[in-house]
Amino acid sequence: MSRNSILGVKGIKPNLFWFIISTYLILGFYVLIITYTTPFISIELNNKDGQWEVEQLAYKKWAKNNNVSIGDIILSVNGTPISDFPFIEYDSSIRGAHHISIKKNNGSVLDIDIRHLDIPQQFYMQFVFPLIYFCFIFLITIYLYFYKRNIQQIKLLILFIITVSLAYISSGASGRMNGIGLIVNSFCLLLCLVLLIHFLKNYFAFLKIKWIFTNNIYFLYVLPIFAIILRVIRLAYPKFASIDSLIILSIFFILLLIILVILFYSYLQYKLPQLKILFIGLVIPFLPFFLLFVLPEILFKKPILDAEICALFLLLIPINFIFLQLTERLFDIVYYVTRLRYNLTITLIFTFWILAGLYFLIGNSLSKEMVWIILFIFISILLFLYIKEKIDYHSRKIVISSKGDYIHKLYNTIEKIGKSYKTEDMIKTLIQEISFHFELSDISVSTYDFEKNQIIPTKYSLVSLEKFLDVSVVKQLSLGEIVKKRHIYIAFIHEDIRFKRVLLIGHRNTIRLKQEELLWLELLLTYINSFIENTNVIEELLQELKQLQKTERNEPAWLKKLLWLRIEDEKFQLAQELHDTILQDHLHIGRQTELLIHDTHEHTIQVKLSLLHKQMVNSLEVLRTYCETLKPPLLSKLGLYDALERLVQVTTERAIFKLTSTFDRLYLEDEQLNLVIYRLIQELLNNALKHSQAKTVTIHLKELDNGFKLIYSDDGIGCDFHKISQSGSLGIQGMQERVEAYNGKILIDSQVNKGVNIEIIIIERSEINDYSTYSG
Structure with a gap:
């Protein structure tokens, strides 16, 4: 069963959605108007x-x-x-x-x-705040439908936040004994809890944990309808006034108790953080309304706090619900719980600190205004911590100093070191960068030799610090560790079978590295260790290949396997081409020849032999083309320029498009590049013949300083090269491999029905291409 089917995900139909929105707007505006017109x-x-x-x-x-x-x-x-x-x-x-x-x-x-402003408390609590919340929920609902309609349980989510909103904003009209306000308030108050139970049932099924309540929960939807009946009876029979509220609040009490028991028992059974966050985010906001209004009203007929004050906590429920659904953090919530607990702890500490200060400065007479001040301070500190996190992430990343952003400097330093291809060059660049950023000259890199049990300084050190170095400290040093001993900082760089490199930074009791600088250095050395590991692997591989060239020994097994697989690919491609062309022609000629053996009409035999001869000649031409493809004879005899001219001539004879070409005479030291150029142009023209359906094709070979540029374009049907590359096309893949083998660049620009543009650049004897620099 799919995840969506378990959660009951269904799209909400437009007609149903607009009916829900229209009902929400009509009822919402009505109860708000009743609240506004009557203080x-x-x-x-x-x-x-x-x-x-x-x-x-x-x-x-x-x-x-x-x-x-x-x-x-x-x-x-x-x-x-x-x-x-x-x-x-x-x-x-x-x-x-x-x-x-x-x-x-x-x-x-x-x-x-x-007038309303004669009693500003009731005006703000019963009209202004509900109006703002009403508009906020309306915008959230529109957003959910148009941008998040495929999220889990979209119907439940929209209905839930709307019912909580109506229950809240209708409390003013209900408190004024308006009939519609009473009905809307009671209906939505019970419906939101039923929807919450419905959500929990679906979510427990997704988590594959046992649902301890009844599986048939749809009968619960009768309870909000029952609340409507009670309110109608009350309006018709005033004697029923004291009973209907008691019954509705009792049902509310039972539903909330069911939710509490389900979550509490299930959490004790399974210890899932998802259940914990559900309890915190969806149930706790009900508790003030439950403990301070509902329960006292049922037991003593006198609430501790008014309904409009307790209802403020209910506003957190749809916000938490939206957060959990949109971010899907029900499935990965530990991070948010931990961060919230951390921020709340800091906020509470400073709030109590401020409260204690106010107590000693002002006295022990804390008025209602003082309570609101403390609440404002608490929320302000909490918001400040979250805003600070965002600002730190976007502007400072992790660390900052008076000299600027250390993380940005780290990126620049890694980029510089990454351009080095030998370990010694990396160490040299590392020392230079640390000296520049820390403004220090007492920097050294030392190598500990395990076999000789001694410290060896490197030639790139700015100053000798080995006299302060303790061998026992070097032996115990691990990756990412920086220790301070006497007059130096000692940091791990890299370790292999025989050697261990460490970085030494002298501070001379006057210069101490700050925490941000130590963090920057720790991150940098972690990257350096990885760079050296990879560089050593490449150096060993190149050294092995270089040694093989000198000794002319057999290639290693992995190289044989790589070459064998590549040869097999080429053989498969050639076999497929021969099977589809020359072999089919020869089979046809063989069948026709067999028929001629039994033919007795001389005139017919002459005509058919003439046709067979023509087919044989064409087949031989194709076979010669394949031979030239495998080993172009003109390239070795007459050179690249004449071989390309011949290739263009042959292509023009076979093509239905107009071919325009220009070739500069190149003077390349590496003769293999001539073959590379020939193969690239050959592949481009073959693709144009087979696939392009173009009317015009242009190809230009231009000379560059120490290299060349190859430009191809056509006005054919084009293609999606991304899909072709993923499909493993041997033609495109072969071109890319040839170019990359010589550290060149290939740029392909093509769209369906918009032609193809390809640009290839290879620079001969570049620093990247000079393999001697790797081996040092």
């Missing part, structure tokens, strides 16, 4: 002798500014007498209002107009 004041009332007096005030500062106090009699709300409200007997509170009339104890009547 929230939350006054608890008590029926005393038929009059409704103020028992508890949620916003005491507003009440004090408007001379509202406990014991005042509420006369009307928004112009309607308080006794005419249908829910007042079962829900004795005023949630939202524009205008209230109250009667003071002295008998005076106050008319109070209420």
Whole structure:
């Protein structure tokens, strides 16, 4: 079963998506408009002798500014007498209002107009923040559909973040006892948990761990519908007001408890980090709402914190859910957990440090504003750590100094050392680079001889430091290790069977290498060790080949195998060509000759013999062409220029395209290059004959200083050379191998139906091509 089928990945149809978005927008705008048009004041009332007096005030500062106090009699709300409200007997509170009339104890009547900014806390918590979150979720949903529609469980992801968003933004309308707001809030509050259980079931199947809850979870989707029924009954029968909320919160409590048990039990069984991060990212944000609002409301009918404050933590759930899905870090999450724990530890330490400082400076009276300040400090420090990581990575990489970016310098130094082809040259460049970057002259490279048990200085050292070197320290030194002994730093460079090279840097008690410099040096020496290893292998190989040329002994087994495989490839190609051309012609001639033996008509025999003779001549011409391909006779007799002219003439006779060619006379010291040029042009023209379907073909051979340039172009059907190279085409592969064997460059530019352009450059006797420099 595929991964997608396990996770239930299905594309979301456009009609369904736009229906979901339209529903989200309509319901979202509606509940936000209800929240905006009615300020929230939350006054608890008590029926005393038929009059409704103020028992508890949620916003005491507003009440004090408007001379509202406990014991005042509420006369009307928004112009309607308080006794005419249908829910007042079962829900004795005023949630939202524009205008209230109250009667003071002295008998005076106050008319109070209420504006949102009179109570800024409720305006920000119930309208501004939900509006921002509403827009944010809308943009995220659009992004998911258009750019991430193929991610895992796209339907669940979109539905989940939308239901959490609606549950949050509808809390204001629900708190004002708006009917649609009540229904939307209750439905989405339960639906988001059901969707979370649905996701967990699919994800457990992907992890191939046992699902401890029922496999038939679709019955859970009845619970949000049941919440709608309860709210409708409440609206129709006000006496049901105190029961429906209790039932819905109890269902919420049970669903969340199921999720907690599933994750906690499964983590104890399997110890998977994926389950741990699910618990942290998806369940913990529910806990404040669960412990501080739901549970106290069920048990004591009095929450510890208001719903809009607890709901703020729920906003982390869809954000975490999106993060886990889009980055697929559910499958590789250890890094993020570790980094988060590290940053949180540092943040908590400095937050408590600042809190302790404020306590001693200000005193022990921590107001609500102080709590918000501490929260702001905590979030600011955490964000600062993450932003610092990004800045460090992009601008400084790993280390920095007053002289600039050490990592950038490391790249430059490695590039310089990489241009050396002998170990001695690498050591010399290493000393020069370290001296330049550290501004030191007390630098030396020493070699420890295991057989003689003594230190041998190199001739490239800037100063002799061997007198400070302890042999026992050199023996114990390992790769990547830098130690400081007395007046010198000792660093490992490379070790083989007999020798061990170490770097010595003197600091004379006045110059000490900083941590960034030591890290730069450690990384550089790691690269140097690899370079020397590879260089030694190449030097040994070239020395072996050079020795073979002198002694004329038999080639080593690996070289024989390589040559044999290459010869077999060439033989296979030639056999295939002969089978498809000359052999087929000869078989046809043989069959026709056999028929002539039994033919009695003299006139017919003459005609057929004439045709057979013509076919035989053509076949011989083809065979001669193959012989010239294998060993061009004109090349050795008349030279490259005449051989190329002959090749062009033969090609022109066979071609249907117009061929334009110019050849400079070349004077090359390496005679093998003449054969290379001939083979390259021969392969290009053969490809043009067989595959190009071109109308015009041009080929030019130009002389360069110590080399040549070969330019080919046609206006044929072109091709995708990347696919041809991957297919292992012997023609293209052979050209590339010939050019690379002489350290040349070949540039191929072609697209389907846009022709072919090829440029080949080979420089004779370049530094790269002079193999004597390798062996030292």
